[in-house]
Amino acid sequence: xxxxxxxxxxxxxxxxxxxxxxxxxxxxxxxxxxxxxxxxxxxxxxxxxxxxxxxxxxxxxxxxxxxxxxxxxxxxxxxxxxxxxxxxxxxxxx
Numbered sequence: 001x002x003x004x005x006x007x008x009x010x011x012x013x014x015x016x017x018x019x020x021x022x023x024x025x026x027x028x029x030x031x032x033x034x035x036x037x038x039x040x041x042x043x044x045x046x047x048x049x050x051x052x053x054x055x056x057x058x059x060x061x062x063x064x065x066x067x068x069x070x071x072x073x074x075x076x077x078x079x080x081x082x083x084x085x086x087x088x089x090x091x092x093x094x
Contacts, residue, residue: 016056018047024056028066033075040074 016024027044035043043051048056056072060066065078 014052014055016048016059020046020052021056021059024053025050025060025065028060029076031074031076033073034064034071037068037074038072041068067086069080 005088014020023044024040027040031040037057041048041050044053057066057068061068065076067075067077069075
């Protein structure tokens with residue numbers, strides 16, 4: 001994992017601040033998978049540089065919060081409450 005982070009740091013010139021990351025997360029959650037990467041970027045309440053936005057998407061995808069489809073639609077997949085309910089019903093999660 002350390003090697004992955006070092007590669008990531010070399011490629012990214014601007015990292016998102018926490019408030020920017022939270023803003024992007026909220027916008028993606030509200031979109032419900034209906035918008036593409038570019039459309040979500042345009043709908044952000046505050047402007048974010050494209051490279052910063054892409055770095056945030058990389059992080060969200062790496063952390064398992066979003067999935068970007070082949071047609072560039074972003075789907076919010078993080079649902080800890082839903083996972084807990086499924087575990088109570090006997091679902092095994094790896």
